[in-house]
Amino acid sequence: MKRCAHRFCQPVWRRREQLLTPPPIADWLFDTGSLTRRLQQACAGHFRVELVDQHWARPQLNERRRLGMSARHLALIRQVYLYCDDTPCVFARTIIPRPTLSGAERHLAVLGNRPLGAVLFADPRMHREPMEFTRLQAGERLFGAAVQRLDAVPAVIWGRRSLFYLAAKPLLVNEIFLPAIEKL
Numbered sequence: 019m020k021r022c023a024h025r026f027c028q029p030v031w032r033r034r035e036q037l038l039t040p041p042p043i044a045d046w047l048f049d050t051g052s053l054t055r056r057l058q059q060a061c062a063g064h065f066r067v068e069l070v071d072q073h074w075a076r077p078q079l080n081e082r083r084r085l086g087m088s089a090r091h092l093a094l095i096r097q098v099y100l101y102c103d104d105t106p107c108v109f110a111r112t113i114i115p116r117p118t119l120s121g122a123e124r125h126l127a128v129l130g131n132r133p134l135g136a137v138l139f140a141d142p143r144m145h146r147e148p149m150e151f152t153r154l155q156a157g158e159r160l161f162g163a164a165v166q167r168l169d170a171v172p173a174v175i176w177g178r179r180s181l182f183y184l185a186a187k188p189l190l191v192n193e194i195f196l197p198a199i200e201k202l
Contacts, residue, residue: 027158028080031150031179041176046199047151053108053193054100054135060202061102067131068106070166071097077113077190078159084181085190087115094119094127096134099167107199109164110134111192118187126189134191138182147181154194164194172197 034048041047049056058065074092076082082089093115100108112134119127129137138144154161154175165171177194 028078029152029154029158029160029177031080031084031152033148033150037151041151041153043176043195043199046195046202047176047178048149050146050149052135052139054133055139057100057102057107057202064103066101067133068099068101069096069129069131070099071095081113081190081192084179085113085115085188092116096129097163098131098134100133102198102202105198106167106196107202108196109167109194111160111163111194113190113192115188118184118189120187121185123184123187126184138184138191141184143183143185145183147183149178149180152177152179160192160194164196168196170197 073095075095076089076091077085077087077093077095085093087093093113096112096114098110099106100110114126126134126137154164154177155173156162156171160177161175164175164177175194175196177192179190179192182189182191
């Protein structure tokens, strides 16, 4: 499939069986457990989350479609980096529709630098749909956001996304793996 060459390109998400060749970081990418927990273990206690941005906005077209949202509805968009020591390993973009933030799930709007993964995987009501995967390159919107903290920008990065449900309320988590993940 031909990729477009401007910064507004949407990622092309695929199921695992649609990937032609396994990515070099397949072990990380296909892991169905808590990415937060795995990074905490790999970083020997030097794991941290940095909240980069959190605001109300219209999600990207592919995100709205995945969540079943109309174009006029807003969602809380949370973007963070997950660090091992002082090196960013993962960029995460979470889309939380307004109705999801009602009731007991209101706390999702005030996580700050706390990891969302720890909250999701600790909740017995959590359900996760099968993951989707993408290969990102320069010129794609999500690529540009993910590599902002990097000294050297790679040609390609891999990502995955999951639609989670807490008490039947959806949120979409995009996790983009940065080059440092290969060293863990």
